[in-house]
Amino acid sequence: MGSYASGLGGELSCPVIDEDLHAFVDRQLAPDRRAVVERHLQEHSDTARRVGAYTAQRDALRAALAGPASEPIPARLNPHLLLHQRRSESRIVWRMAATVVLAIGLGGAGGWGLHVGYDLLGQRHPDTFGQQAAAAYLTLAQANPQPLQVASIDGLSASVSKALGVPVEFHDTAAAGFTLLSGWVLPAPNGQAVQLAFRDVQDNKVITMYLEGRPGAKETPFRTVPGGGVPTVAWDDDDLACAISGPIEPARLEQVGRRIYDALLG
Amino acid sequence: VRLGSAVPRHHAHGETAPAEPSVLRQIEASIPALRRYAVALLPSRDAADDLVRECLERALDILPARHGETNVRAWLFASMRHLFVSRMHRARAPSEVLDAAAGEAASRQCPSEKDGLLWRDLLRGLEHLTEEQRSAVLLVSVEDLTYPEAATVLGVPARTMMSHLARGRERLRRFTNTDTGPVLRRVKWAVTPAA
Numbered sequence: 296m297g298s299y300a301s302g303l304g305g306e307l308s309c310p311v312i313d314e315d316l317h318a319f320v321d322r323q324l325a326p327d328r329r330a331v332v333e334r335h336l337q338e339h340s341d342t343a344r345r346v347g348a349y350t351a352q353r354d355a356l357r358a359a360l361a362g363p364a365s366e367p368i369p370a371r372l373n374p375h376l377l378l379h380q381r382r383s384e385s386r387i388v389w390r391m392a393a394t395v396v397l398a399i400g401l402g403g404a405g406g407w408g409l410h411v412g413y414d415l416l417g418q419r420h421p422d423t424f425g426q427q428a429a430a431a432y433l434t435l436a437q438a439n440p441q442p443l444q445v446a447s448i449d450g451l452s453a454s455v456s457k458a459l460g461v462p463v464e465f466h467d468t469a470a471a472g473f474t475l476l477s478g479w480v481l482p483a484p485n486g487q488a489v490q491l492a493f494r495d496v497q498d499n500k501v502i503t504m505y506l507e508g509r510p511g512a513k514e515t516p517f518r519t520v521p522g523g524g525v526p527t528v529a530w531d532d533d534d535l536a537c538a539i540s541g542p543i544e545p546a547r548l549e550q551v552g553r554r555i556y557d558a559l560l561g
Numbered sequence: 562v563r564l565g566s567a568v569p570r571h572h573a574h575g576e577t578a579p580a581e582p583s584v585l586r587q588i589e590a591s592i593p594a595l596r597r598y599a600v601a602l603l604p605s606r607d608a609a610d611d612l613v614r615e616c617l618e619r620a621l622d623i624l625p626a627r628h629g630e631t632n633v634r635a636w637l638f639a640s641m642r643h644l645f646v647s648r649m650h651r652a653r654a655p656s657e658v659l660d661a662a663a664g665e666a667a668s669r670q671c672p673s674e675k676d677g678l679l680w681r682d683l684l685r686g687l688e689h690l691t692e693e694q695r696s697a698v699l700l701v702s703v704e705d706l707t708y709p710e711a712a713t714v715l716g717v718p719a720r721t722m723m724s725h726l727a728r729g730r731e732r733l734r735r736f737t738n739t740d741t742g743p744v745l746r747r748v749k750w751a752v753t754p755a756a
Contacts, residue, residue, distance in 0.1 A: 314723050317730070321701055323708060348734050352683065353702040355737075359680035360703055363600040363609070364593040372596075372614055374588050378621050516647035530647060 311335040316342065320349045428505035428538030429523025431481060431490050451478060458487045459508035461534045463560065471558035472496045483507050493555060495541075502541035502551060504559070509536045517552070519545045528552050532560075584624050587633035588617065594634070594704055595641055601687060601699050602645050616641035635706065639714040642696055679737055686736030694729030697722055 311332055318324045319332045336343040370376060452465045458480045468475055473493040481488045488507045495502055512531040520527040520538065528549045529538035539552030595616060599609035619640055624633065687695050693715060700711045712722035 313727055317701075317723065317726055318708070321708075345734075349730050352730060352733060352737065355676070355679055355683055356698070356702050358676070359683055360597050360601055360699075363606075364597040366593075366596075368592050368596075369610065372592055372610060372617060374585055374592070374617055374621060377614070377617055378585070514644075514648050516643045 311342075316346050317349070320346060320353055424507065424536055425518070425520025425527050425529035425538050426523045427483070427488070428490075428503070428529060429520060429525045429527040429540050431488070431503065431505050431540070451475075454478075454480075455489045455506070458489050459506060459535070460486060461508035461510060463506075463535070465559050466561065468493060468555060468558040471554055473502070473555050473558065476501065485509075491559075495551065498543075500541055500543065502539060502543075502548075502555065504552075504555060505538040505540065507536040508534065510534050512536060517549050519549075532556075584633060588620055588624065588637065591634045591637050592617070595637055598638065598699055598704060599641065599645075601684070601703070602642075602695070612641060612645060615644055619644070632710065635710045635714055638700060638704065638706070639716070642714055646692060682737045683733065686733045689736070690729045690732055691725075693717070693725040694732065697725035698729040698733065701726055 315324065315328065315332050315335075319329060319336075324332060336346060448465050448467050452463055455465070455478070456462045473495055476492040476494055478489060478491045481490055486508065488505060491504045491506070493502045493504070494500070509531065512534055514533060515531040517528050517530045520529050523540070525540050526543060526545050526548050527538055527540040528545060529536070531537070537552075537556065539548060539555065541548055541551065543551065592613065595613045596609065599612045600606065603609045603612060616637060620633075620637055624636065687698070690698065696715060697711060700706045700714055701708065706714065708719055708722060711726075712719045715722050715725065717725075
């Protein structure tokens with residue numbers, strides 16, 4: 296374990312700060328700095344009590360969570376078995392891939408110079424999907440969002456399920472602070488995509504969610520889509536590819552995306 | 562540690578790249594710690610092991626092709642946390658379930674009654690931290706990650722990680738601190754993205 300000295304400049308005479316106290320608890324202090332902190336604690340009983348509480352907390356957490364780490368590892372978590380399974384799967388996928396078109400280029404779509412690339416498995420590269428979502432946002436930004444033409448949220452679910460070829464069940468997002476403005480069905484390389492526009496009632500910004508059916512897709516982490524022209528965060532869910540676009544910084548966009556997604560599909 | 566999502570699998574030869582025995586060994590050696598971290602993140606043992614399994618599948622896809630990855634353990638923690646965070650919308654669990662898990666975890670160890678109560682309060686207290694605070698506390702206190710490693714796993718600068726750690730510890734202390742009176746009453750809490 297390395298010694299923690301960043302921000303302390305390595306100066307022994309620096310006043311003891313909160314970071315020192317934590318590094319003391321976690322035994323990540325260099326020995327000479329440790330001595331300085333020990334002296335400090337002898338002179339400051341309040342701080343010493345707090346450090347004592349943190350140390351006790353650390354010990355108790357380790358004890359309370361010792362169980363899961365000491366139990367036998369079940370077979371389904373055995374990495375050797377998992378590796379064997381994955382190799383068998385990938386052989387099958389390879390045979391299927393042999394029948395798939397190798398590469399398709401679509402240049403200049405919508406003026407954003409989109410290039411849709413396919414890998415050997417016929418899956419578009421993830422950022423291409425995200426960039427399409429961004430492009431769809433920009434298309435929308437130039438139009439004036441009109442109220443939704445679907446009579447009910449159930450009607451929307453039905454329309455979207457049909458367009459995507461994947462069953463989805465939507466819920467009202469108003470309570471979560473996002474007014475559903477409108478929705479569009481757009482052409483997409485694998486069929487159709489659906490774009491939904493929401494207004495964030497907090498700051499009045501328009502956020503779009505872009506969805507494509509993708510049977511067999513599994514959940515992935517969020518990824519920030521570079522170069523889309525508008526901040527966009529994309530991810531896959533079960534049988535769905537999703538992206539959120541809007542004029543807010545990616546870190547917050549991810550949170551907003553999560554809230555909308557939760558409210559809409561949760 | 563660089564976590565790409567949806568890193569392409571290596572199908573060029575129709576198989577995943579052969580795993581280096583040393584990488585496989587390191588993955589294997591990390592499983593107990595991954596399970597422990599997962600249990601502290603998720604309400605049920607099954608859900609925790611599902612998360613671990615998915616993390617392992619990803620690791621087996623990606624890690625063997627990344628010969629330069631020197632810190633397999635930190636990579637695994639980062640990868641698993643990423644999986645967890647990206648699907649918190651799925652992982653929302655009623656507090657009652659988490660309570661039950663906390664009680665179960667405490668009773669499984671057959672601690673003294675006093676320890677058992679403390680552990681239960683601690684594990685319940687963890688629920689009341691933000692995910693970043695919880696992960697910082699767990700990774701540093703329980704998993705012995707260095708501060709730079711923990712910061713990498715959280716994907717934040719070292720200072721920010723320290724702030725999560727400090728706030729998490731202080732908040733957790735209030736759930737177990739007898740000096741300040743009774744343990745805070747539980748408030749209804751649901752997993753919501755940190756605003």
